Amino acid sequence: MKNKYRILKIAITVILLGFLLSFSLKKFGGQKITDNNISVKMNEKTPVYFVDEKDIRAIVNKENPSGKVGDLNIPALEKKINALPAIDSANVYLNLNGKLNLDIKQRVPIFRLNKDGRDFYVDDKGVEFPISKTYSHPCMLVTGNVKTDEYGKLAELVEKIDKDDFSKKYFIGISKDNNGDYNLLTSEGNYKVELGDLDNIELKVKGFKAFVEKYLVYQDPLKYNMISIKYQNQIVTTLNPYFKENDSILKVGNLELAKVSTPAPAKKTEAKLKIGNVKKETKKPSSTSKKPKEGTKPKATAKPKAKETKKTEKKITPAKAKAKVKVE
Structure with a gap:
């Protein structure tokens, strides 16, 4: 029974509203809609001016030429x-x-994207809409090949930057490179902050904030080309090669790299051992020497031996060269 009474009450209410509406339309049907009878309300929290009240009134007049x-x-x-x-x-x-009442809510841009030669806005719902010729909304500028499925996370990043006074002061833009990594452009110096992907944004920004407050505030902002915060629990910096104070640091780094790249020298002890063995083998008397005739005294062979040793020493020299080549 209760449900029947509720249905009956709803039906009666609808009939009454319909009757009042038809009565009002008959009464005001011939009445013209003047500017005083048009109420335009812009309901967005953040004031934007892509469409103003004048534009809305123009559309009303165009859609209702008679004005009735x-x-x-x-x-x-x-x-x-x-x-x-x-x-x-x-x-x-x-x-x-x-x-006539018109309640209007405009799109509020979260960031402005420059992609593939196009320039447009993206709102908090990830909807793209074109820029206006008469109004430019102040928001974060993003460049690079950003995919549509990344709009949501990118909007979250921009909102976190806007809400934090420190981040809002330092970061003035976002770019995506060819490797798919995001970089934050800074207002101080010529360095950029390598962010990597859009995961763990809050932790990465906190790490950079701690680095700035404890170290970077005491350094010249032109000292670095890039500060990377994309790695977990560490910050990697890249020096600016055109900054004069970095010359000595970069020279030391180049020397260290040169030491690592040069091959290890060959061991000299092995070469000496091989050459020594060759000398010992060459000092042995040759088996081809002539035997003395019977009944004759053997002649002293001291001088020939000396000649033989000289000859053998001359023969050793190419052996030395061969040994060195093998060792190298």
Whole structure:
């Protein structure tokens, strides 16, 4: 029974509203909609000016040339306003006194993206809409091949930067390189902050903030080309080669790299051992010497031996060269 009474009450309410609406339309159907009878409200929290009240009134006049309340097609007018790229939502309705009300909510850009030669805005819902010729909204500039599925995380990053006074002071732009890594552009110096992917954003920004407060504030901002915070629990810095004070540091680094790249020298002890063995082998008397005749005294062979040793020493010299080549 209770459900029947509720249904009956709802039906009676709808009938009464319909009757009042039809009565008001008959009463104000021939009445013209003047500027005083049009109420335009912009309901966005952040003030934006892509579409102003003047533009909305112009659309109303265009959609209703006669200007009469009875000739106004409210659903068509609402659809026309919602079709504007910078409009998030529009609600159009008439009061019982014949006053036309338009509640307008515009899109608020989170960042401005320059991608593939195109320049457009992206709101907090990840919706793209074109820039205006008459109004430029102040927001974070992003460049690079950013994919549409990354708009949500990128919007979260920009919102966190805007809410934090430190980050808002340091970061003025975001770029995505060819490797797919995100970089934060800074307002001080010529260095950029390598962010990597869009995961663990809050932790990465906190790490950079600690690095700035404890170290970077005491350094010349032109000292670095890049400060990387994409690695977990560590910060990697890249020096600026055109900064004069970095010359000595870079020279030391180059020398260390040169030491590592040079091959290890060959061991000299092995070469000496091999050459020594060759000498011992060459000092042995040759087996081809002539035997003395019978009945004759053997002649002293001291001098020939000396000659033989000289000859053998001359023969040793190429052996030395061969030994050195093998060792190297």
